[in-house]
Amino acid sequence: MHVHFLDSYRPRASLIHRIDPRIKLVLTVAFILTSTLLPGGAWPIYFLFFALLLSVEIISELGVTFVLKRSSLALPFVLTALPLILTIPGKTLFNLSVGPWIIHASVPGLIRFVSIAIKSWLSVQAAIVLAASTSFPDLLLAIRALHVPQLLVSIFGLMWRYLFVLVDEAARLMRARASRSGLSDLPGARPGGSIPWRARVTGGMAGSLFLRAFERSDRIYMAMVSRGYDGEVRTLPLPAVQPTQWVVLIASLSLLGTFLGIAYLMWG
Amino acid sequence: MLPSPIAMHIPDGFLSVQVSILFWMISILAVGYALKRVGADLGERQVPMMGVLAAAIFAGQMLNFAVAGGTSGHLIGAALATILLGPWAAMVILTCVISIQALIFQDGGLLVLGANIFNMAIVGVAVSYMVFRTIQKLAGGRSWGIYAGGFAAAWSSVEVAALGTSLELAISGTSPANIAIPAMGGIHALIGIGEGLITVGALAFLHASRRDLLKASQPGSKHGSSVWVAGLLLALLMAIASPLASKHPDGLMWVATQYGFMHNEQSPIIKLIPHYLFPGVENKTLATILAAILGILIVFGAAFGVAYARRRKSTTENVQ
Numbered sequence: 014m015h016v017h018f019l020d021s022y023r024p025r026a027s028l029i030h031r032i033d034p035r036i037k038l039v040l041t042v043a044f045i046l047t048s049t050l051l052p053g054g055a056w057p058i059y060f061l062f063f064a065l066l067l068s069v070e071i072i073s074e075l076g077v078t079f080v081l082k083r084s085s086l087a088l089p090f091v092l093t094a095l096p097l098i099l100t101i102p103g104k105t106l107f108n109l110s111v112g113p114w115i116i117h118a119s120v121p122g123l124i125r126f127v128s129i130a131i132k133s134w135l136s137v138q139a140a141i142v143l144a145a146s147t148s149f150p151d152l153l154l155a156i157r158a159l160h161v162p163q164l165l166v167s168i169f170g171l172m173w174r175y176l177f178v179l180v181d182e183a184a185r186l187m188r189a190r191a192s193r194s195g196l197s198d199l200p201g202a203r204p205g206g207s208i209p210w211r212a213r214v215t216g217g218m219a220g221s222l223f224l225r226a227f228e229r230s231d232r233i234y235m236a237m238v239s240r241g242y243d244g245e246v247r248t249l250p251l252p253a254v255q256p257t258q259w260v261v262l263i264a265s266l267s268l269l270g271t272f273l274g275i276a277y278l279m280w281g
Numbered sequence: 282m283l284p285s286p287i288a289m290h291i292p293d294g295f296l297s298v299q300v301s302i303l304f305w306m307i308s309i310l311a312v313g314y315a316l317k318r319v320g321a322d323l324g325e326r327q328v329p330m331m332g333v334l335a336a337a338i339f340a341g342q343m344l345n346f347a348v349a350g351g352t353s354g355h356l357i358g359a360a361l362a363t364i365l366l367g368p369w370a371a372m373v374i375l376t377c378v379i380s381i382q383a384l385i386f387q388d389g390g391l392l393v394l395g396a397n398i399f400n401m402a403i404v405g406v407a408v409s410y411m412v413f414r415t416i417q418k419l420a421g422g423r424s425w426g427i428y429a430g431g432f433a434a435a436w437s438s439v440e441v442a443a444l445g446t447s448l449e450l451a452i453s454g455t456s457p458a459n460i461a462i463p464a465m466g467g468i469h470a471l472i473g474i475g476e477g478l479i480t481v482g483a484l485a486f487l488h489a490s491r492r493d494l495l496k497a498s499q500p501g502s503k504h505g506s507s508v509w510v511a512g513l514l515l516a517l518l519m520a521i522a523s524p525l526a527s528k529h530p531d532g533l534m535w536v537a538t539q540y541g542f543m544h545n546e547q548s549p550i551i552k553l554i555p556h557y558l559f560p561g562v563e564n565k566t567l568a569t570i571l572a573a574i575l576g577i578l579i580v581f582g583a584a585f586g587v588a589y590a591r592r593r594k595s596t597t598e599n600v601q
Binding site for chain 2: 020021041042045046048049050086087090094096097099100129132133134135137140144149152156162165167168169170171172173175176178179180182183184186208209211212213214215217218219220221222223225226227229230231234237238243246
């Protein structure tokens with residue numbers, strides 16, 4: 014089994030895919046920044062942002078369902094904001110008595126909770142579009158342009174290259190365990206051993222995964238040295254950003270800025 | 282199946298912009314320094330070794346074991362990486378893992394990436410390094426020190442990262458401190474046990490197969506004591522700030538608004554409503570703070586005492 018499905022890049026020939034990766038990264042972060050800055054309860058602006066995202070998702074040919082399905086990944090975290098409904102004072106939504114406590118839910122709390130959830134959901138979608146429409150080498154180029162140290166960028170690159178190899182390795186370890194310790198899918202059948210025993214076995218797997226990676230990194234280093242690697246990372250200079258791309262950047266940024274301005278004027 | 286062990290990666294939208302920028306700055310400084318230190322240690326081996334081991338930690342987070350009722354224990358790997366490779370390399374590796382998770386898999390946000398790096402790659406590593414070194418000094422090189430230290434380091438790396446996460450959420454006004462901190466702390470105290478058990482299993486495996494790798498993290502502290510001190514300070518900060526903040530969420534909000542961390546939207550002054558109280562929390566918080574400080578001071582004192590005694594012994598041996 015090879016886990017290429019891990020790669021979230023979906024190659025298409027859309028307009029969104031053709032935007033310069035540097036511009037795309039900046040725009041994604043700008044979108045996330047503006048939606049984080051939006052005041053709470055500015056529902057029409059949230060809707061505008063969502064419409065903007067939807068049109069980008071449609072233009073990108075990624076499929077709206079694909080993006081929406083993936084965006085559910087970040088949903089569980091919303092739980093951490095849920096208690097806000099109970100702790101922010103304000104007009105009462107409902108009162109509930111559970112045992113010794115009286116739970117008091119307020120309208121401002123609910124508004125704040127829903128606002129956070131929507132803003133976070135919009136941000137996740139933007140990040141999904143970025144990852145799905147930009148190949149990894151392009152993303153590396155983009156973060157290099159943002160002056161992330163070259164050393165870190167090379168480590169990212171090497172990590173990505175061996176990620177699939179090591180995830181395969183981990184999958185092999187898990188398959189080996191499943192076939193030996195009676196980890197059964199049958200209902201009522203217990204996986205072998207006590208919990209500490211299971212944890213120790215998993216630990217042994219982690220240790221052996223680490224050891225194999227450690228030894229592999231040695232072999233990779235030798236292979237690199239024998240091909241002339243001397244510790245210096247050499248890269249091609251970054252290509253110039255096309256004039257049309259600058260137009261895309263400035264137009265999108267001013268659109269986001271206008272939305273933010275309207276939101277603050279009316280709801281801030 | 283995506284390797285997404287625990288809800289510890291904060292998504293975008295949950296931290297205010299001010300908090301995000303502050304933690305970006307701290308993380309950039311710390312990781313930049315860590316890169317320099319690792320470069321000095323490893324030289325041209327740095328890129329292949331850090332890259333492959335970061336991939337290994339990422340893959341290792343897929344390893345799990347069934348606990349009960351459909352839940353499972355996972356490995357996060359901050360403590361394991363720290364013990365095996367030292368704090369600076371571990372910081373670099375975990376930064377790579379967390380960044381790739383955010384950039385490619387949307388496991389954690391982009392704007393809040395600085396805070397996620399801070400929680401897991403900086404606080405998690407510094408605290409687990411401090412705990413491991415301290416317990417190992419206490420054990421005086423006997424092998425139980427590796428296991429006890431490994432377990433405690435793994436548990437505390439998970440716990441402090443969770444406390445850091447909930448404090449940041451509370452400062453941003455997106456999660457009430459009096460509920461989020463006990464809840465996050467409590468859940469991750471349990472998750473930390475799984476992490477600790479796996480880490481001990483991995484250390485036992487490596488102790489049996491490649492003892493020389495474990496030796497690297499033992500005496501002859503070539504990493505200096507700055508990480509140890511930073512780990513102690515961060516652990517103290519979490520031990521004091523978390524119970525205080527969960528008891529006085531208003532105080533935390535006051536600090537947050539004073540320093541402009543909170544979004545000034547709708548002036549959300551979070552208040553404990555009078556009927557909503559955790560029974561007996563008053564004595565408990567005070568007790569927790571005192572116990573934590575006392576425990577840290579005892580460990581601190583004992584470690585120094587042991588280290589001092591050993592140094593004196595070795596110098597007298599040298600003189601003879």
